[in-house]
Amino acid sequence: MELPIRLSKDSREPIYHQIENQLKALIAGGHLVAGTPLPSIRALSNDLEISIITTRRAYQDLEQQGFIRTTQGKGTFVAEIADEKRQQVKISSVYQTIENAVDTAIQYDYSLDQIKEIFLEIIDTYRKKGE
Amino acid sequence: MNSWLEITQLQKKIDDFHLGPINLQIEPGTITALVGNNGSGKSTLLKLIMNLANPDMGNIKVFNKFVYGQDESWKDKIAYQAQTPIGYNPYTGNQLKSLIAPLYPNWDDTLFVDMVHSFDIPLHKRYGKLSQGVQQKLNLALTIARNTPLLLLDEPTSFMDIPSKKRLVDILVDWMDRGDHAIIFAGHQAEDIMKLADYLTVLRNGTMVGTFEKEELTATYMHYWLKEPLGKMSIPGEISREIKQLVSNQPAATEQFFHENNVAWTDRKALDLDEIITYLLQEGKDGYINDGNDVIGS
Numbered sequence A: 001m002e003l004p005i006r007l008s009k010d011s012r013e014p015i016y017h018q019i020e021n022q023l024k025a026l027i028a029g030g031h032l033v034a035g036t037p038l039p040s041i042r043a044l045s046n047d048l049e050i051s052i053i054t055t056r057r058a059y060q061d062l063e064q065q066g067f068i069r070t071t072q073g074k075g076t077f078v079a080e081i082a083d084e085k086r087q088q089v090k091i092s093s094v095y096q097t098i099e100n101a102v103d104t105a106i107q108y109d110y111s112l113d114q115i116k117e118i119f120l121e122i123i124d125t126y127r128k129k130g131e
Numbered sequence B: 001m002n003s004w005l006e007i008t009q010l011q012k013k014i015d016d017f018h019l020g021p022i023n024l025q026i027e028p029g030t031i032t033a034l035v036g037n038n039g040s041g042k043s044t045l046l047k048l049i050m051n052l053a054n055p056d057m058g059n060i061k062v063f064n065k066f067v068y069g070q071d072e073s074w075k076d077k078i079a080y081q082a083q084t085p086i087g088y089n090p091y092t093g094n095q096l097k098s099l100i101a102p103l104y105p106n107w108d109d110t111l112f113v114d115m116v117h118s119f120d121i122p123l124h125k126r127y128g129k130l131s132q133g134v135q136q137k138l139n140l141a142l143t144i145a146r147n148t149p150l151l152l153l154d155e156p157t158s159f160m161d162i163p164s165k166k167r168l169v170d171i172l173v174d175w176m177d178r179g180d181h182a183i184i185f186a187g188h189q190a191e192d193i194m195k196l197a198d199y200l201t202v203l204r205n206g207t208m209v210g211t212f213e214k215e216e217l218t219a220t221y222m223h224y225w226l227k228e229p230l231g232k233m234s235i236p237g238e239i240s241r242e243i244k245q246l247v248s249n250q251p252a253a254t255e256q257f258f259h260e261n262n263v264a265w266t267d268r269k270a271l272d273l274d275e276i277i278t279y280l281l282q283e284g285k286d287g288y289i290n291d292g293n294d295v296i297g298s
Helices: A015-028 A041-048 A052-064 A083-107 A112-130 B042-049 B073-077 B093-103 B109-119 B132-144 B162-177 B192-196 B214-218 B251-260 B273-281
Strands: A068-071 A075-078 B005-014 B017-026 B031-036 B057-062 B078-081 B150-154 B182-187 B199-204 B207-213 B222-226 B238-242 B245-248 B265-270
Touching (some): A052 A068, A052 B214, B017 B042, B017 B207, B031 B042, B031 B192, B042 B150, B073 B078, B132 B162, B162 B192, B199 B214
Antiparallel strands (some): B238 B245
């Protein structure tokens, strides 16, 4: 099966980390339920056009953190994860996304106060949309 | 380390061409691409591994046996596809199969039949009568189906169309997953199958530039777009520049420099693999290991 993973080679975030975070989000968000078989390291490497060294590293980290499990001879599957962990992933992925946005703004020479203003402006637009 | 192939300090002189010293190790489960310009020694290296040529210096071990030794048991564990096989022309695909298959105890006939169907290869026609693309497909079926642990392919897709190349990649991915296998292939830098490689071994006119893990390479090169034209300052990591652009092979050092010297940049983009290989193949430019002092301006 093909996973909806999108890698950015221009990003500062290492590729294995991008795979880890996106798989975690797919699992925590319930898009990949416990027991779902995952592609082999070789197959995923081919889909993403990366080396097995990178994919293996991501799978090993995810296994250590309990998101996936590998059964000898059968393959890799999504593991059962506790609600607490699910919450953790959600929180950290939202923080991560906002941090990335702040990084981008700093890159373009915005001051922290200006960034805060932009943020509040966007929040305001969303609030209006909701009304 | 549990290496299937171990090459140490290998050197070979042919007329005024000098290959080496080459050092290379192949581990199970990996795919390695040999990349280099024409005449860089890729085919010679593969022939040396197969003991089809004699090295002047250094050692080659396949499954822990010297390839030029008395014990030839390693030959069952390695399948090699030359660019142009010699002596195939008068035989049909069927005949070639019945000559080759018995030599390999692990011959996978299902895989052979699947490849013949998938590539639409006529087995009753003589090899010499087939187009170059179909010859290459038949060759691949006859080589991959040997199902040996180690597979060596010399420019395997040079005459194949794009859909066939894609199919071959899928076949190789499946094959890699069905047991302990490793592949080394020689290829052109812009080829589709480059994407399949875990490691790139780069040869420049017989000299080994290095063996690089793919993401290690792609993370090393960055293209920057700058707000203002660059002056005459020399910039760490710089390997090429235009008025408001710069390519670096030490992004961290480059960005540090930009920061310290108030050089504003608007965008950065990773390089494509074939662009990186182009830099690596440029004479005199050590694309990877770089002390930060050499500045190549334009």
